[in-house]
Amino acid sequence: THRTLLRTAGLVLTAAAATLAAGTAQAQFQERNLRLSSGSGKDHPTGNGIVKMAACALAKSGGKLRITPYWDNQLGNDNTATQSVRSGSIDMVVPSTAPLVSMVPELGVLDLPFLFASETEADQVLDGKAGAWFNAKLPAVGLVNLAYWENGFRNATNSKRPIQRIEDFSGLKMRVMQNPVYIDTFKELGANAVPMAFSEVYSALETRTVDGQENPFALIDNMKFYEVQKYLSLTRHSYAALAMLMSKKTWDGLSPQEQETMKTCAAEGRDEQRKVSRAKAGSTLEGLKSKGMQVNDIAPAEMARIRDKVKVVYEHQAKAIGSESLGLVMGELKRIRGQ
Ligand code: TK8
Secondary structure, three states: OHHHHHHHHHHHHHHHHHHHHHHHHHHHOOOEEEEEEOOOOOOOHHHHHHHHHHHHHHHHOOOOEEEEEEOOOOOOOHHHHHHHHHHOOOOEEOOEOHHHHHOOHHHHHHHOOOOOOOHHHHHHHHOOHHHHHHHOOOHHHOEEEEEEEEEEEEEEEEOOOOOOOHHHHOOOEEEEOOOHHHHHHHHHOOOEEEEOOHHHHHHHHHOOOOOEEEEOHHHHHHOOHHHOOOEEEEEEEEEEEEEEEEEHHHHHOOOHHHHHHHHHHHHHHHHHHHHHHHHHHHHHHHHHHHOOOEEEOOOHHHHHHHHHHHOHHHHHHHHHHOHHHHHHHHHHHHHHOOO
């Protein structure tokens, strides 16, 4: 009888522990549907990343943590969708970091021309202490960056002429992102820089309101700019990062386990997205040629003149970016390059 009592007590305790554990698991994940705004289409590498991130969140939450993407600026462009995320009416957005400088000017260092020499350098700076330093500034403006994703190296397209040398920029009306570094860079190149939201670019190119724009191959293809742009010149003048942003209001409402899951899955999505973006660059460029774009390299001597001309942008923008941000990123690059 004594033994039976003990055994029964043991069974009851085990059952209680199991219920508690299940209960905690219940508290870990609630039924959620997070709305995510994307500025590109599902068949852009960002789509691969978002699909992977969403599958990861569902799997890790027993089907409770759902992410629903809205493609092609349906919920607004980078600026308006980001404002909606700050207000909490949309949960997530994946803009370029460039438009964020209106809230966090220190991010402008990432937009400096020819800053990164390779994707590897960009990954190490963004995923390292510099990226973490930028991330620490976002909650104050109502945003949490889960991970940096890839937009890519940017190249110039236009409808007027191939850009073979710096003089070919003069007089070109070039749409740029709403960001002082891009405006300054294209002014220094002699173009007429026209800041504009991404969602308006196709029609501005079609109506010849602007002559050209600059973006990575994947977006030139995904947004069908080849339909309204004859020339693609391989300037590779800057590397653009995306930020997988969540509303701080949404983030603060998540359990620690949900927060951890979102971070893990955003990193999984990032790795997939970067992989696809880099794997497809070559075939995307070939595709643009077959869709009628006339693609030209720029002779090294002419590239050297272009790089030389825009160096002054670093000085012009130093004050707005701030010495701490500049020092941190340039220091990281020196370390990475073994200088
Ligand atoms: C997409 C934009 C785009 C950017 C631009 O949301 O505006 O040219 O390159 O990627 O962020």
